[in-house]
Amino acid sequence: MSKKFFSWNEDRSLYPPAKPDGTIDIDLSSHKYLKIWHGPQHPGITGNMSLELTLLGDEVMACETHVGYLHRGFEKLMERRKYIQCFPIVCRVAVPEPDFNEYCFASATEELAGIEIPEAAKWLRTLVLEMARLQSYLMWVGGQAGAFGQGIIGQWTLYCRDLVLDRFEELTGGRIYHMYIIPGGVRGLLPDGFRERMEETLRIIERFMKDVHSVMFNNSVFKKRSVGMGVIEPEWINRFGIVGPNARAAGVPMDVRKDDPYLKYPELDFEPVTGTDSDIYTRADVRRRDLLLSVDLIRQIMVKIPDSGEIRAKTPNVLHWKIPAGETYSRAECTRGEFGYYMVSDGSEYPRRVNVRGPSYTHAVSLLEKMIINVNIADVAGLMVSLHTYPPEIER
Amino acid sequence: MEFQIDQVIGNLNELFGGKDHHRQRKGLDFITIPKEQAVAAITYLSNPEGFKHLVLLTAVDWLEQGQFQLTYLLNNPDNKQDLGIRVLIPRDQAVMDSIHDLWGQAATYQRELREMFGIHFPGSPRVDQPFILEGWDGPPPYRRDFDTKKYAEETYFPRPGRSSNDPTEYMKHQLYPDE
Numbered sequence: 001m002s003k004k005f006f007s008w009n010e011d012r013s014l015y016p017p018a019k020p021d022g023t024i025d026i027d028l029s030s031h032k033y034l035k036i037w038h039g040p041q042h043p044g045i046t047g048n049m050s051l052e053l054t055l056l057g058d059e060v061m062a063c064e065t066h067v068g069y070l071h072r073g074f075e076k077l078m079e080r081r082k083y084i085q086c087f088p089i090v091c092r093v094a095v096p097e098p099d100f101n102e103y104c105f106a107s108a109t110e111e112l113a114g115i116e117i118p119e120a121a122k123w124l125r126t127l128v129l130e131m132a133r134l135q136s137y138l139m140w141v142g143g144q145a146g147a148f149g150q151g152i153i154g155q156w157t158l159y160c161r162d163l164v165l166d167r168f169e170e171l172t173g174g175r176i177y178h179m180y181i182i183p184g185g186v187r188g189l190l191p192d193g194f195r196e197r198m199e200e201t202l203r204i205i206e207r208f209m210k211d212v213h214s215v216m217f218n219n220s221v222f223k224k225r226s227v228g229m230g231v232i233e234p235e236w237i238n239r240f241g242i243v244g245p246n247a248r249a250a251g252v253p254m255d256v257r258k259d260d261p262y263l264k265y266p267e268l269d270f271e272p273v274t275g276t277d278s279d280i281y282t283r284a285d286v287r288r289r290d291l292l293l294s295v296d297l298i299r300q301i302m303v304k305i306p307d308s309g310e311i312r313a314k315t316p317n318v319l320h321w322k323i324p325a326g327e328t329y330s331r332a333e334c335t336r337g338e339f340g341y342y343m344v345s346d347g348s349e350y351p352r353r354v355n356v357r358g359p360s361y362t363h364a365v366s367l368l369e370k371m372i373i374n375v376n377i378a379d380v381a382g383l384m385v386s387l388h389t390y391p392p393e394i395e396r
Numbered sequence: 397m398e399f400q401i402d403q404v405i406g407n408l409n410e411l412f413g414g415k416d417h418h419r420q421r422k423g424l425d426f427i428t429i430p431k432e433q434a435v436a437a438i439t440y441l442s443n444p445e446g447f448k449h450l451v452l453l454t455a456v457d458w459l460e461q462g463q464f465q466l467t468y469l470l471n472n473p474d475n476k477q478d479l480g481i482r483v484l485i486p487r488d489q490a491v492m493d494s495i496h497d498l499w500g501q502a503a504t505y506q507r508e509l510r511e512m513f514g515i516h517f518p519g520s521p522r523v524d525q526p527f528i529l530e531g532w533d534g535p536p537p538y539r540r541d542f543d544t545k546k547y548a549e550e551t552y553f554p555r556p557g558r559s560s561n562d563p564t565e566y567m568k569h570q571l572y573p574d575e
Contacts, residue, residue: 066530067527067528068526068527068528068529068530071528071529073537073544075538076537076538076544077544079540080544080545081563082564084567085563085564085567111420111421236500238448238449238499239499239500240499240500240501241449241450241451241499241500241501254473259473259476260423260476317572317575318571319564319567319568319571319572326420327420327426327467327480328420328421328424329420329424329451329452329469329478329480331451338451340451340452342452342454342467342469344456352456353454353455353456353457355452355454355467357451357452357469361501361504361505362500362501362504365501365504366500366501366503366504367500367501370500395528
């Protein structure tokens with residue numbers, strides 16, 4: 001793939017030749033290069049991680065990622081807590097999408113304990129997961145637009161996100177961290193009038209997304225800077241463990257909702273959204289269409305979801321709950337791809353080991369370091385946001 | 397030829413000394429492979445058996461048995477099958493062969509395991525550079541014998557005028573006051 005993007009300098013005689021593995025020899029004492037830190041406090045970084053960039057002119061020649069600013073040692077903390085006590089921890093693993101953590105942790109616990117959850121709880125969980133996807137995408141649209149200088153779009157979509165958070169608040173009591181999906185089921189049924197208010201929220205989001213489509217996706221500045229930029233080759237998908245929209249934009253229909261159906265997704269009618277060109281523009285468009293798919297799925301769920309019924313299976317006293325020894329892996333499709341919890345129990349009241357498999361782990365470290373070479377310093381933020389990475393889940 | 401997970405398990409048992417096969421649910425199996433055969437078995441699974449997606453690589457510390465369990469979770473996307481490869485290595489000689497040439501992201505996992513569990517993967521890129529814990533000189537913190545509470549009590553000091561509850565007692569009182 002020839003590199004031809006907006007900021008590409010055609011005169012390559014100024015730049016040192018690349019070795020077969022894509023790296024170059026950098027002699028810092030030649031005074032040609034400049035080393036700068038991009039992050040950890042930088043609006044263009046999604047969260048707190050930093051990139052150590054080596055620049056020649058305004059082009060990135062080498063990059064090393066540094067994480068660790070958000071390390072809280074959650075996996076270790078969980079080994080000292082009972083299963084129910086882990087719940088306030090797991091939702092904080094990936095800050096903007098707590099519900100996928102809650103679901104994966106709860107379903108892994110239920111599988112090891114041999115608990116089957118009631119039908120209504122499955123529908124409510126599916127609803128909450130789709131609402132979480134919707135609000136996370138809305139925040140991402142703002143980030144992607146802002147990284148290319150369109151700050152106003154972020155204000156529109158964050159308004160829409162706030163409306164989704166209002167719905168979360170009336171359903172769960174919390175706006176960001178919900179702790180709604182608990183082992184055995186969920187914490188409550190739909191409140192009165194929720195359907196109508198949800199429908200109104202979805203209509204507002206659709207109206208704003210039409211504007212976003214006109215202003216962002218048909219904007220010549222956005223197109224010039226994103227088309228052909230940051231291409232993920234299809235053969236990298238398995239080589240680097242790329243999942244979710246980043247893989248779907250390359251034409252690979254990877255979607256856990258279809259590939260390994262969970263909860264009520266088999267009863268919903270949808271097809272994974274895919275693209276062809278695999279550049280920043282295509283990835284953005286795949287996410288925009290996935291957002292609208294999420295709106296459609298919430299409408300389908302709202303028709304089928306029961307208003308009453310059992311929402312929680314009976315569990316033992318959670319403070320003396322011994323989970324039988326075993327190991328399992330539970331996964332769900334979050335906005336960035338496959339999200340999973342690997343859980344090992346030794347038969348005691350405490351988890352032996354919990355490991356979080358977050359998609360940012362591969363996207364933000366090994367993949368980003370590879371893709372960022374030869375990118376203009378002004379486009380680094382846009383590239384990073386287009387991979388949709390959340391540093392909190394890298395270091396947990 | 398049609399994909400059969402039982403056939404794959406049979407081959408692993410026969411060719412690579414696999415044992416302790418366990419089917420957790422349909423589509424998720426676990427099997428233990430001896431350390432010497434593990435990388436060969438994983439290479440065989442990635443091609444020709446089609447387990448081309450490395451889902452995760454992590455370690456479990458079985459302190460009582462003096463062993464680390466490395467778990468390589470592989471996914472076969474075409475046949476919707478997950479296979480967890482358990483590899484037991486001694487805690488006092490925590491060295492394992494690297495698989496970074498099969499999957500690029502494995503280097504990051506191995507770097508984290510080196511830092512958090514002290515498991516060495518010779519030859520893995522940047523494996524000796526600090527990943528999350530810059531400037532850490534204590535023992536690998538995710539090992540079971542590293543006591544976070546003791547470390548925190550020795551390293552930090554409580555601010556005067558603040559009190560805290562024992563979480564277990566406090567929750568018991570809140571949830572089950574009669575028990």
